Amino acid sequence: MSASTVRALVVTGPGRAEVQEVPAPVAVPGEVVVDVERVGVCGTDVEFFTGEMAYLHQGHAAYPMRLGHEWAGTVSAVGGGVDPSWVGRRVTGDTMLGDRTCRRCRRGHQHVCAQRQEVGIRGGRPGALAEQLAVPARSLHPLPGAVDAVLGALVEPGGNALRAAQAAAVGPGDRALVLGPGAIGLLTAMFLRAGGADVHLMGRTEESLAFARDLGFAHTCTEDTLPDLPFDAVVDASNAAHLPALALDLVEPAGRVVYIGLAGSPSRIDTRTLVLEDVTAVGVLSASPGLADTIAAYASGAVDPRPLVAATVGLDQVGAVLAGERVEGAGPGPKIHVDPTRI
Numbered sequence: 001m002s003a004s005t006v007r008a009l010v011v012t013g014p015g016r017a018e019v020q021e022v023p024a025p026v027a028v029p030g031e032v033v034v035d036v037e038r039v040g041v042c043g044t045d046v047e048f049f050t051g052e053m054a055y056l057h058q059g060h061a062a063y064p065m066r067l068g069h070e071w072a073g074t075v076s077a078v079g080g081g082v083d084p085s086w087v088g089r090r091v092t093g094d095t096m097l098g099d100r101t102c103r104r105c106r107r108g109h110q111h112v113c114a115q116r117q118e119v120g121i122r123g124g125r126p127g128a129l130a131e132q133l134a135v136p137a138r139s140l141h142p143l144p145g146a147v148d149a150v151l152g153a154l155v156e157p158g159g160n161a162l163r164a165a166q167a168a169a170v171g172p173g174d175r176a177l178v179l180g181p182g183a184i185g186l187l188t189a190m191f192l193r194a195g196g197a198d199v200h201l202m203g204r205t206e207e208s209l210a211f212a213r214d215l216g217f218a219h220t221c222t223e224d225t226l227p228d229l230p231f232d233a234v235v236d237a238s239n240a241a242h243l244p245a246l247a248l249d250l251v252e253p254a255g256r257v258v259y260i261g262l263a264g265s266p267s268r269i270d271t272r273t274l275v276l277e278d279v280t281a282v283g284v285l286s287a288s289p290g291l292a293d294t295i296a297a298y299a300s301g302a303v304d305p306r307p308l309v310a311a312t313v314g315l316d317q318v319g320a321v322l323a324g325e326r327v328e329g330a331g332p333g334p335k336i337h338v339d340p341t342r343i
Contacts, residue, residue, distance in 0.1 A: 008130030011065045014051030017319035025134035027079035038149040039128045039338040040070030049322035060122045068127030069095040069120040072152025082137045092155045094139040111286035131340045146299040154305045158294040159287025161187030164260045167282040168233035172196035177231040180238030181208045183334045190303045211332045237261045253277040260284040308333040314342035
């Protein structure tokens, strides 16, 4: 790497990714440059690698792409109009960057702005799978000392999970069921447990359920072994097209169903059940409104997602991870992290 370039992972087409030297980001007015310390790989990144991600077919994204939206790092430069005290601070940032002028943005909903960029996802905004990243200063969230780089790169998925747990609106004396013990499902279960709910998890494989039990979730099952219990809330964190309907069938009347998982094909629910059983259904898209509270939960120790990270690799190994290869020596967790400085 020279002073004018950085190493970055570039997805050049379906099933093709390589580490390239790309121009180093510049701190333009209103933005900062971050030295990236840790990045999480998630299912969205995999969908871009395989070519299945809907944004590719809707015109919101195009190859070549620079992925990475779950990140932590240290600010190394600031552009014009940015408080210079950001330099040297450890941060993470909001993935969703609204246009700041539309009705949705003015109402505080920049995460659903029709013209939004998404870091490493949408609108050509390069992601964090690189040695450096440029982002607007307004998107930054400072990380306290108790939140290290591992936790910092888990803030974005944690924000999604926190919002799902909040939407479930359960607490002590309530029972919640989470469908799908992947990273988001397990994080949601952790936040539900921190709020006092009795948490059950449904998965497909014994390996994933055994890992959930290792995290302290004693109540696990498969679809075939679901207990005959009333669930005050059901969170669908899966990618199975039939589970949104099952979630609605399983929730107690006057309960809540939260949809945070996305299937590759359309899902269907019977709205007659929704109405006749007075069920509240909530969809969760983004971590944006939950980032600050997630950082606080990690800092206090109320939620500790570190065990979810199975392995940490360098940029040169990311292509294999996106292709579904298991990292040698990886633990049982569902999340792979990347250290862009590792060779």
